[in-house]
Amino acid sequence: MTIGKIIDGKAFAETLRGKVADGVGAFIAKTGRKPGLAVVLVGEDPASSVYVRNKGKMTVAAGMESMEFKLPASIGEEELLDLVEELNADERVDGILVQLPLPPHINEASVIGTIDPAKDVDGFHVVNSGLLATGQEAMVPCTPLGCIMLLKDELGDLSGLEAVVVGRSNIVGKPMSQLLLAENCTVTIAHSRTRDIASVVHRADIVVAAVGRAEMVKGEWIKPGATVIDVGINRVTDTEDGKSRIVGDVATAEALAHVRAITPVPGGVGPMTIAVLLRNTLVAAHARAGLPRPEGL
């Protein structure tokens, strides 16, 4: 039995962060200022707090200015919108990211819709999703762009390949399918109402699993030789020893016997999210400074 390759997203992300750091040095030499990223955290969700802390550390390590805003979960929507408006107007800020999820009393769409699209390094604003959907230059959501980078590194030209995206979220599933379409893939979006999802997934040369359900995609669903990108991060508790661990949306151990290559969880797509965020911030800084897009990013 042959075993597929495990794609090292952690190593790829590290290389990308190195390239961003080089680009930041060149940007500072040209403009005399650092690119700035403002990250807003509302509440104290433990996972979100860790992601925000890591974003801050990696922003600084790449030579950029990091601005963190930690707000209580009880904050009103108006107050949060006021902060976003202030950041829109702040010349030092090239990128604004509001960590998701937000507490239930705050309307995520309103908050995202208030961010200046030119500073929307998450690529979630409808202006950016519209630009992406119509094939124009856009700020592209970090996780899907990271997935495309890994896929192109593994497969080269994606043209003509059959891609199935499992999951239809605004953050991953929908932009992912747009990016695959832009790479000339034949794209299907499968979701909770899809009939016979196993046979839909079995058609795919590329499977992107982004449903948020632990190990939902089974090994036997995968076409032999397919490349699988697992976006899921699900915390599960082992019944035997009571210890918790993170698993993806794909049953990786089973899938390894079928795939050409697969991203692991952890260490696959996750690390790409922050590396691409830094890349997007540098791209936004160039655009705001009237400079051409940095090369090789």
Ligand SMILES: Nc1nc2c(c(=O)[nH]1)N[C@@H](CN(C=O)c1ccc(C(=O)N[C@@H](CCC(=O)O)C(=O)O)cc1)CN2
């Ligand atoms: N405004 C945003 N909110 C959220 C985003 C986003 O892109 N923008 N994505 C996720 C969380 N996220 C970054 O914000 C993120 C998730 C996972 C990782 C990561 O490196 N994961 C590791 C495992 C980490 C662990 O042990 O928990 C991995 O997969 O190897 C980084 C960033 C939701 N919110």
